[in-house]
Amino acid sequence: MGMFRRAEKRIPLEIPVFLESPRARMDAEITFTEDVSSRGARVVSARPWKKGEPLTLVSRTGEFRSTARVAYCQPLYGEGYAIGVEFLEPSGRWVVESRNSSAQRRSGWEER
Numbered sequence: 001m002g003m004f005r006r007a008e009k010r011i012p013l014e015i016p017v018f019l020e021s022p023r024a025r026m027d028a029e030i031t032f033t034e035d036v037s038s039r040g041a042r043v044v045s046a047r048p049w050k051k052g053e054p055l056t057l058v059s060r061t062g063e064f065r066s067t068a069r070v071a072y073c074q075p076l077y078g079e080g081y082a083i084g085v086e087f088l089e090p091s092g093r094w095v096v097e098s099r100n101s102s103a104q105r106r107s108g109w110e111e112r
Contacts, residue, residue, distance in 0.1 A: 016060035
């Protein structure tokens with residue numbers, strides 16, 4: 001176990017997203033997050049990604065987008081991969097709604 005400590009709590013949440021790779025000539029992958037924070041997300045992908053690989057993550061609503069990099073890639077049981085995505089240039093809103101109140105909890109940024 002390393003000394004690394006996550007600065008922000010991750011919230012288990014499935015948010016529909018598009019993953020786009022500037023390097024791979026492929027259509028954007030339509031997928032979802034497993035958990036999120038204001039600095040990144042764990043996302044399910046159909047293909048393996050290399051650590052450090054650049055990508056763009058866009059919420060399917062279009063309210064949030066960010067250039068990002070792959071922090072890790074782990075094979076999932078069965079099919080697919082879980083990738084850790086670190087946001088580099090986030091813009092828009094990455095909103096997490098609280099389950100027990102109508103108040104919205106901001107786990108991200110407001111574009112100014």
